Amino acid sequence: MDRNPxxxxxxxxxxxxxxxxxxxxxxxxxxxxxxxxxxxLPMARSMLVDRRGWxxxxxxxxxxxxxxxxxxxxxxxxxxxVGLRFRGVAGAxxxxxxxxxxxxxxxxxxxxxxxxxxxxxxxxxxxxxLAAAAAGLLIGLAVKLVLPLRRQPVPAALAxxxxxxxxxxxxxxxxxxxxxAPFSVLVRRWSRS
Amino acid sequence: xxxxxxxxxxxxxxxxxLAFGGGxxxxxxxxxxxxxxxxxxxxxxxxxxxxLAQAAPxxxxxxxxxxxxxxxxxxxxxxxxxxxxxxxxxxxxxxxHAWNRFRHxxxxxxxxxGLVPITAGLVSAGAALIASTAAATPVLAxxxxxxxxxxxxxRLHPLWLLALGVAVGLSGIGFx
Numbered sequence: 001m002d003r004n005p006x007x008x009x010x011x012x013x014x015x016x017x018x019x020x021x022x023x024x025x026x027x028x029x030x031x032x033x034x035x036x037x038x039x040x041l042p043m044a045r046s047m048l049v050d051r052r053g054w055x056x057x058x059x060x061x062x063x064x065x066x067x068x069x070x071x072x073x074x075x076x077x078x079x080x081x082v083g084l085r086f087r088g089v090a091g092a093x094x095x096x097x098x099x100x101x102x103x104x105x106x107x108x109x110x111x112x113x114x115x116x117x118x119x120x121x122x123x124x125x126x127x128x129x130l131a132a133a134a135a136g137l138l139i140g141l142a143v144k145l146v147l148p149l150r151r152q153p154v155p156a157a158l159a160x161x162x163x164x165x166x167x168x169x170x171x172x173x174x175x176x177x178x179x180x181a182p183f184s185v186l187v188r189r190w191s192r193s
Numbered sequence: 194x195x196x197x198x199x200x201x202x203x204x205x206x207x208x209x210x211l212a213f214g215g216g217x218x219x220x221x222x223x224x225x226x227x228x229x230x231x232x233x234x235x236x237x238x239x240x241x242x243x244x245l246a247q248a249a250p251x252x253x254x255x256x257x258x259x260x261x262x263x264x265x266x267x268x269x270x271x272x273x274x275x276x277x278x279x280x281x282x283x284x285x286x287x288x289x290h291a292w293n294r295f296r297h298x299x300x301x302x303x304x305x306x307g308l309v310p311i312t313a314g315l316v317s318a319g320a321a322l323i324a325s326t327a328a329a330t331p332v333l334a335x336x337x338x339x340x341x342x343x344x345x346x347x348r349l350h351p352l353w354l355l356a357l358g359v360a361v362g363l364s365g366i367g368f369x
Contacts, residue, residue, distance in 0.1 A: 106251075132334070138319060
């Protein structure tokens with residue numbers, strides 16, 4: 001899948017194509033925002049690495065590692081990181097605005113349709129079905145995150161604890177995270193050493 | 194209007210900085226604020242908007258824009274979007290500078306390892322809370338379960354699964 005071989009990359013793979021302009025960043029992420037349904041990440045990789053050549057596969061993995069570690073959506077952070085890398089703050093703003101422009105308009109239009117026709121039982125039923133399927137996708141995402149932990153008792157127990165605190169005890173997120181995140185980091189350090 | 198916009202900005206700016214592992218991890222807190230703390234909508238309304246937003250293209254947190262628009266029109270949508278995506282983007286920008294220095298540092302790897310289970314727990318909590326109202330009838334529960342299984346077991350495009358839910362809803366099966 002990766003086009004770049006392991007080991008030190010040749011010069012052609014090391015230096016990406018000509019650095020994109022602010023306008024190109026905006027247009028690239030605008031197209032990405034229009035394409036990705038229910039998960040933009042695979043699309044983002046294909047645009048940044050395969051089609052536009054703004055990043056090498058290794059650079060993409062490196063930036064994604066950072067973006068996953070920071071708060072905020074992965075692709076949102078990736079847009080900021082890529083924009084910043086090539087065109088500074090203006091580039092980051094262009095990439096982020098491009099990414100969010102089309103989905104914002106679409107989501108508000110969907111909301112208008114919902115408001116206009118919410119009285120019709122068929123529309124209500126359709127949206128109930130949609131909400132149930134969306135909940136199912138979210139369950140699927142949770143399963144994909146939990147499955148890799150199934151043979152690791154300590155992380156699995158930490159995930160369960162977090163679930164109970166938020167979903168069952170309904171502790172507000174800020175105090176819960178302030179307690180759980182450092183606790184989890186410490187427990188994982190101890191359990192490894 | 195202004196107090197409402199300020200309240201939206203405060204909520205989403207806070208959630209923005211707490212959204213470790215992506216926007217879905219703050220979904221339970223978002224629902225708690227909108228439904229329980231402020232009483233701006235019912236849980237069913239919140240879930241309907243979440244389902245709508247999932248049908249939109251782009252990043253998976255577009256429900257934020259929709260919630261802002263729902264409460265305060267255009268300015269609500271703008272304020273909510275900027276508040277949700279601005280602060281975390283700022284942190285990303287600042288962190289990029291430190292990234293190369295700390296890439297191999299043991300504490301960075303420890304923090305990353307510690308956050309993995311937290312993210313898994315947060316997203317699971319969000320899924321449970323959304324599903325508890327969005328899949329409250331037997332037929333809707335089957336739809337949710339089918340979408341969950343298919344999304345894990347196959348590489349079907351998520352839009353097909355959402356369309357499946359709409360089709361079942363339109364059929365009227367299971368509604369009184």
